[in-house]
Amino acid sequence: MRLRKLFVALLFLVLFAVLLLTGTRWGLGLIVKGVNSFSGGAITVGSVEGRLATAYTLGNIHLETASADIDIETFQWAWHPLSLFRGELDIVFCKLSQLTVTLKVAGAAAEKETGAPALVALLPPLDLVLKELLLSDLQVRDMEGDLLFHLLSLSTKFEIKDGLVRVTRFNAESPDIGLEFHGNVARQKDWVADIMGNWRLAGYGFHPSRGAFSLKGAVDSLGVQVSLTDxxxxxxxxxxxxxxxxxxxxxxxxxxxxxxxxxxxxxxxxxxxxxxxxxxxxxxxxxxxxxxxxxxGVADQLHLSSDLDGDGLGIVFATLGLGRKESYVVATGGSISWEKLFSWVADLEVTDFDLDMFFPGFDSVISSQLHSVGDVTEEGLDATFDLRSMQGRFADYVWSATGSIGLTEESVFSHDLRIESDSVGGVALVRGTEFSWENKLSWMADVDLTHFDPAFLHPMAAGDIKGNISSTFEWHNNIPIGEIRISRLAGTLGAKKLSGGGNIAVTGTALSTSGLLLSLGDSQLLVSGELEDSLALQFSFESPDLSDMGDQLRGELTVQGQLFGTRDAPEIGLTVVGENLQAGKEKIKTVQGHLKARLGSAASIDAALLLEDSLIHDFELEKVDVVVSGTALDHSATARLSRPDGELSFLVAGRYTDGWQATISQLALRTTRYGEWAQQDVVNLELSAERAGLQGLCLAAVTQGETGSVCLSGSLDRNEVHKWSVDAELIRLELQQFAEMNSGLPGITGRVDATLTAGGDSQGVIFANGNINIPEVDILFSVADADDVAIQVRESVLRANLQDQRLALDLSLTANKGGALNLNAQVQGIGKFASPLGGCPVEGTLILDKYYLSSLAVFSGYAVESTGWVSSTFVIGGTLGQPEINGEIAVQEGGIDLPYQGITLDNVVIAIDSKALGANIQAEASSGGGHLGIVGSIAHGKDGIEATLQLSGDDFLLVNLPEYSFRVTPDATLKVNKNRGGMKGRVYVSSGLIAPEELSGAVKVSEDVIFLGEEKVHVKKGYPFFLDLDVELGDDVKVDGYGLKGRLGGKLNVKITPADFITGKGELDLLDSTFTFYGRSLDIARGRILFTGGPIDNPGVDIRAQKVITAETARDDEYTVGVDINGLVQDLQSHLFSDPFMEDTDILSQMVVGHSFATSSEEEGNVLQAAATALGLAGSSRLMKGIGDLLLIDDLHLEGSTKDEDVSLVVGKRITKDLYIGYDMNMFSQLGQFRVRYELSRGFYVETRSSSESTGADLIYTFEK
Structure with a gap:
């Protein structure tokens, strides 16, 4: 397990630099950030997913060229580069979406296709397989933004092999025309086609119609079949x-x-x-x-049935019915005719028509009878819709409507439409409403609301409103002239009193109002004035409690403003004052601000904003103070933002003529975490149509005791080639600041110097030079149960040079003991933005020169230690997308110590043979003269990186601790990935020693300290590891401890289950063993430890320990005494036995003191009582009564260790509450001593011991933890 960790650490050290950029999403993101920065805005990429070497996705791409701006929302690419070796170009997919081309050259236009392309034989040098090309939403627009061409989508999949064009899929869609087909075209005697596809055509009042077609046979005699499919x-x-x-x-x-x-x-x-x-x-x-x-809509189960009879002049529907469940509509006597022009007539009866079928959640049922007649003649249109009756229910409100709607050639009107709901208590009367287009467009409407409750719109809008809304409009030469009047508005809204009214007059683009007032609760909005050629509009909003406007709002706010000047040079004045503002989680304790601005040729601004104690998007600000003033030719702005942990302030001064030129000064950043930073020199900014530039941005640390500065300059010429340059520099920057940025880095101290100079154009990077120099760095690691440890690295230097599409990298660092690491690599074909990095060839070497491995102790929590070093050379090849590395590591002048196992690995050799898809490894090591070998591979699997290792060896010293020692010959397979690990196989234990006394593995506390009532520690489950090992014990596995001495043999299957239980199945036997019990040696006649598949720490036990007394020793007949121990370890039962039969007291006495209980002394009785307790026989009343009759004591117990032959029987008597007198006798040396202990107070007591050989005293303190 630890060898694997060593290998992984070394592997990632080697591969990190070359894989990071091409093999990770982070690396791709870093490259894209570089492209965004180096291109100066000519190329920008908003989002990144994937890896360059295999598949990736770019989002929100913007390209600027001299002739057009190109925007791509998403670009996706995937391919199989290895297929080139088969003579085939295999593209998995290429996808572009939301592509917009905006032309910059006047007169540019999209070319239109003039016809289908001619069919030609395609004989490319390589077979081509394009699995998916997808282009969605391509728009070409001119400089004014007008659409020149729009391709909705293009998707195709095809291959060209052996002169046969096989189109698996072709689909092209535009707003008016669509084509989709698949099939084959082959050149035989004539061109022969077998194609099936679909078509689409739009227009003529219909949405696009789609059809299917097929083409079969020779081109000069082609069979065609067409049908409509969509x-x-x-x-x-x-x-x-x-x-x-x-x-x-x-x-x-x-x-x-x-x-x-x-x-x-x-x-x-x-x-x-x-x-x-x-x-x-x-x-x-x-x-x-x-x-x-x-x-x-949601009205399902509709059924339509109709008998029709038609000719060229019309259609008569003898019957026309539409039904759904209990709802139905029946049309009788219906017909349509175009004998004159067009006319219709129908009587409709609607029964229980549920509007919810069309508007989900709109709980309304309508029943109605209406008659409709209409004629379209040369004189015009004349139609009526008479609502003979209409009743309905909306939610729980019953309503009704009556009236009629008229329709003519010139207008639509209604004079008597009445809608009411008695259950709501509201009536809307629509009267005198007409929309006319006879001579000019005109509109008039007059609606009275009475007891209107808008709760159906939103529960918060519940209320009782009455008022009148009327409007009149006419259009003269497309100029609207009219007025909207709100009068007599009164009632309640959301439990707040509502009132107001006013008018808005419209004349073309001119608006005016003599006063528009709305009051809700204590809040009020007032607007008055006019917006014509001259502007004179005043408005104010005052709310002492914003909760009038909504439950989520709080605070007091006053806004007053005016719009004045002219349309060509408008001016605005605004003041804002607020306190204790809150909108949901956003809070501002106080806000004050004013704005006075003039637009137009003489533009100017004077504004200020002050926020105090605000919380905006969970970002806490104590104060925000911004002041802006000046004109276009001379303006400035100051800003100061303060937080509990720091403050930022700066001054900007600028002017605008043909472009914007500005300076930034007095920039200062003061934080409690990163110290104080201040601007060194004035920063110059330039932004115009031809050029953008930044010069002299330098921030220096000004905190006492800290050094360092960061500088940045750059420029972009916005001409045809978009030349750009950038210069950056870090000077004596403290590395500790990076560790304080919550970046997950360990604590680091040191300083870094770095420079970067680069330049290029819109096509890519032409040159670049970079240097990073870290003279010394200390990396502080926190190690559990130990002090923090620092790893020191000296003279770390990275040099990079890009020229002629060749990148040279040189990395060197020196460790604290003088060992060195050097990386030299070259990457070809790099620098062009359009070229994929994954295919760039890479070659180089990684050299470890007497590199000490002492840092392994820190990374492993001191589970692995090493005093040795390695000198190795690794050869790097392949490409950035699929790098390769080969080399070998051998530990010199030392080994790898595993202190928790008590062994040292010598002759450690690791060989790595890496390819594009994985790596093969071989490792060897020796321990205690034995050998261990590892052969395996590491590759990408479904769970990420997966390692499979085969372990084999011979007489390998696996553990060598005082408590136990084992030599093993393993034959097992280890598999690990990020989710789980496991080992399965066989282990032969050739020799070993189990001597349990006080197990190692934890720091021991002084023997003078006693812990009372210590609680158990619960450990959280960690990395799941599964085990399935067959363990076989050889002939030289010994056990020596707790009085047991002998050999251990047998076989055992050990497993770790998914529930993290260690189970065992098998049998271990005690062979040639004895058990020393109170100085007396007992033979193990039968000793079996049985594992049945349960927890390994609770096996079954079947042990017989006995003593045979010969006739000569007994001076009588021979007899046997002993004890049987049976049951589970956690519930053992002991039984005394003898042959011939004896009482338990005699059996125990013969075993412990060597003679009959009848001849035992009082002192021997104490020993027998302790022995009975140790064997678990204290519950035997007859036995304990017989022994107890010999004793008159308060205390009897055993102390010491049988392994060290230091077992003592202690008997004692408490004389008073604080005075105790005792006597103990060593069962091996037969040395006795008296002890006297006197209790003091507060946990202290004095104890003296006196024997024939020594006398001493101890002062002892006890405490509970």
């Missing part, structure tokens, strides 16, 4: 008989999914889902029956 699906199959005699015809019409809105101009959306008709006739007469099903 809108909907219409197919007409008919027979024409006796074409040159008495011709008759019959036809069947079938249609599906016809949208009349898309077929007929000004028709609402009516969908005929299915239509069938049978018609017969001749050239003068036809008859038949038509049935149709469809929907109108």
């Amino acid at each position: 809108p909907g699906e219409i197919r007409v199959v008919g027979v024409v008989k006796d074409l040159f005699g008495k011709t008759t015809w019959s036809a069947g019409v079938d249609a599906q999914n016809i949208n009349l809105e898309k077929w007929i101009y000004h028709c609402p959306e009516i969908i005929l889902a299915k239509v069938h008709g049978d018609l017969t006739g001749d050239f003068g007469h036809y008859r038949g029956h038509v049935e149709a099903d469809g929907f109108w």
